[in-house]
Amino acid sequence: MNRTIQSLLLRSAFMTSVIFAIASISTHVSAAGLLKPVNQQYQDLIIESHHVDVVIADGYATTQIEQVFFNPNAMDLETIYSFPVPSKAAVGEFTYWIDGNPVTGEVLEKREAREVYNEQKSQGNEAALVEQDDYKTFDISVYPVRANDKVKIRLVYVQATHTDTGIGRYQYPLEEGGVDEAKQSFWTRNETVEQSFQFNLTLRSNYPIDGLRLPNQPNAVVNQLSSQEYQVSLSNLSNQASNQMSNEVTLEGTKLSTENQTAFTLNQDIIAYWRYTPGLPGALDMVTYKATPEEKGTFLLTLTPAMDLQPLQQGRDWVFVLDISGSMQGKYSTLVEGVRQAMGKLTADDRFRVILFNDRTKELTHGYDAVTPENINRVLNKLDNITPNNGTNLYAGVEKALKNLDADRATGIILVTDGVANVGVTEKKDFLTLLEKADVRLFSFIMGNQSNRPLLEGMTKVSQGFYQEVSNADDILGQVLLATGKLNHEALRDIQIDIDGVRVKDLTPSDIGTLYRGQQLHIAGHYWKGGAADVRISGKIGGEKKVYETTIQFPETETRYPELERIWAYTAIEALLEQQDYLGESQDTKQAIIDIAKEYSLVTDYTSMIVVRDSVFEEKGIARSNQRRVENERLAREVRATQPVQNHRADTNKPLYTHSRPSVGSGGGGGSINGFILPMIAALYILRRRKRS
Incomplete structure (x- = not known):
């Protein structure tokens, strides 16, 4: 059966935008x-x-x-x-x-x-x-x-x-x-x-x-x-x-x-x-679970592309959109330090603007400034004298950033916020509509465990950008370096995946969008019968169409990875929630989420997990389906622990790529892990000394 996954949105604009959604290190931190x-x-x-x-x-x-x-x-x-x-x-x-x-x-x-x-x-x-x-x-x-x-x-x-x-x-x-x-x-x-x-x-x-x-x-x-x-x-x-x-x-x-x-x-x-050791080839890996030949199976494909994406050379305009609302108190010094680091990465061919927002917006610069030490220091001095207060009108900040863009230059919009909108427009659908009209790429750093991740991920997806989650415990500079590699390289767009020879269904995600340098793609789905399948992956880099083909083998049975069923169910529920973002909550969609969550025993916004005595389960007629699933998963984990490391590469006989996958270092090459880590440690040491002083 042929199954095609096509991207939802096809965009031709070269403007880009970046979100840094920061819930950063503060003097008092809530915790588990x-x-x-x-x-x-x-x-x-x-x-x-x-x-x-x-x-x-x-x-x-x-x-x-x-x-x-x-x-x-x-x-x-x-x-x-x-x-x-x-x-x-x-x-x-x-x-x-x-x-x-x-x-x-x-x-x-x-x-x-x-x-x-x-x-x-x-x-x-x-x-x-x-x-x-x-x-x-x-x-x-x-x-x-x-x-x-x-x-x-x-x-x-x-x-x-x-x-x-x-x-x-x-x-x-x-x-x-x-x-x-x-x-x-x-x-x-x-x-x-x-x-x-x-x-x-x-x-x-x-x-x-x-x-x-x-x-x-x-x-x-x-x-x-x-x-x-x-x-x-x-x-x-x-x-x-x-x-x-x-x-x-x-x-x-x-x-x-x-x-x-x-x-x-x-x-x-x-x-x-x-x-990972540098120089590894691009590859397609697959893990499956199929309890018996008669039952449907579940698979997880992981695509790690090779390095076909070339660097971009032109200068850019950068718009810094900074959250100065009350919720940023205690995080603001980190915000300023982040802006300081980011401005230090700009080139002489770039220009920049700075927009502030809390319950209203204010532009700190007058149009685009040239990247000079004098201009950067003037802005940073102004930022040092600001005290965060009031609410968070995130929509107004993004809306202002999308105005007065220069159509002749690529533009990056850097939004620094904790991602919680509580003033003005706050509905997710309105943010998605705003970005659809703007025709921009949105690149998100989602920082902090209580950032409004669904909102920021949705904004990213609708613009075919990318996001990275960053914790206060992360090597922050390392995350910036990974994002920079994406912004400075071409992307693979309009991706389609065709699987022939084996019946597959329920693929998630159904809308792939775009892959940027260094990113992996995970695809989960169901299959009914084992056998050889031809896989064809196509997309565009610039205006040139690219096609990658291989043949993989779906097993008739595989009992070691039962957790894959829950992973598929989670991604299916995610897709239904995204559908609600566009169309609003409907009883049919809500019921579909509940049905999947109950079948695969998942905690969601609509379902919870209850423990009572065995006699109460029996009295109330509550089936022990999750108990059986948990026992199966536990036994499978015990079996896997006794086995050697498994090789899950699926395209060994007919490799998808002839080049190596990207890795951190100069270009796409190597460099030791110490060379990668030491600059981050130095940057974090300076940042945290400033926080304590």
Whole structure:
């Protein structure tokens, strides 16, 4: 069956724009933690232990978090644990220990799940609930935490992994963006792990790795097992105490002397980078899951293009659009430092403007200024004397930036904001319409775990630009370098993918758009019968059509990767949500999202995961479908852990590309990971010294 995926929007303009959506380092940072209503007199519940195990392999990452909470009060209490929503993550397992036995949650519609939880809570019975608070947080409610007793929970989520210009990145989000004022005013937060914090990461790659590091984590221990396998451990315990502890969190806990431990605060993201060996070929990889020959299978294709994109040479106009609203207090010094760094990258052939916005807009320059030290210093001095205040009229800032563009020059619009629009036009559809009319490319840095990611991603997609997510724990300069490589090179546009010879369906994304230098493309879908399939990928670079062809093999059965079903379901739900952005919420679309979420047991805006006693599940007729799915996934993970690193390259017999894939360094070539990292460390050191001074 022939299946074509065509880009939704075809644009010919050469104007480009860039978003830096920053929720940056501040003097007080909200974080993952236990919530307590303001002005309540009882003692805070305690996070006794927080253990994280991450496995990055086979094209996706599996993150497992086990926690033990302790109630030091003389009465039973409810506990609520809140943490940022991980990007592109499908939350599929939530387990709560009742009477010492693990009970796995099941997905219901959101209102129904909340009703079951409240009913059990009112009866004094054990219950736990996972809900998604829009794009901001996942909130876990557990009742009861008995007086002077503890409870244990486990959460597991999966997400496809991405590399950019030969650099892989994993983020364990902990820091919140501090943009949810209503939540902050109602709750106080305990974000301290009192006893045991452990973070373990295993990286298994079918391509050789040049190096791996965790920025801002000097106590992290990195062990290279081979050129394709690394292990990372991070703990608040001394090595001796850590070695004495099991990776499994126990309800009994482990008594440790204060000499061996320090409290760990969940207020900073943990980032892991790995770099692939330079000179690797462009390739097409595939991972599949098909339980039996009779059932439909699920596949995940990962396209890593070769380096066919040439550098652009012409000078550009740059418009800096800077958020000076009240929510940027504490982040503003980082904003100015970011602008300082960006202006230092401009060339003598460039020009620049600066626009400020809070609840209104103001232009700091008069038209375009030439790039000279005098002009740059004058603007930076003005920025140093500004105090952020008032609301955020993001729409007005973007709208002003799109005016007075010079049609004879390429234009980059750099928007620095935390991405939360609360004044003037705030509907996502209006932002998308504005950009459709403007006919520009939008390139986004989405920085901060509570930035309005759906809004900024949608704005990026409608303009066929790109976005990069950046955490305060990132090597910021490194992220800027990756973005610069895209802005300064051609892009592959009007992409089509045809698969013949095997019946495939339900492909996501259905609208690919554009690929920029260093980007990967992930395509998930279903297939019904194994066999050889011809794959044809076409697009345009400039005005020239490019075609890449290969033949790949779909297996009749493959049982090692059941998590792929949840990854496909997540991307299918994303597509339906994007459809709602254009057409508005309809009952049909909402029901389709609910149906997929319930079939594949995912937490969404419309569905939640509930845990009750087995007898209550049976009494209410709630099927244990997720329990069976979780058991299957756990068994598959155990099997994979005993096997060597797998090779998932699908185009080996007929390579798609003859060139190597781009990597960080001069041109598309090599350079050591130290050469890549050291400039970033220096830049971050200067930035943070300025913040502390």
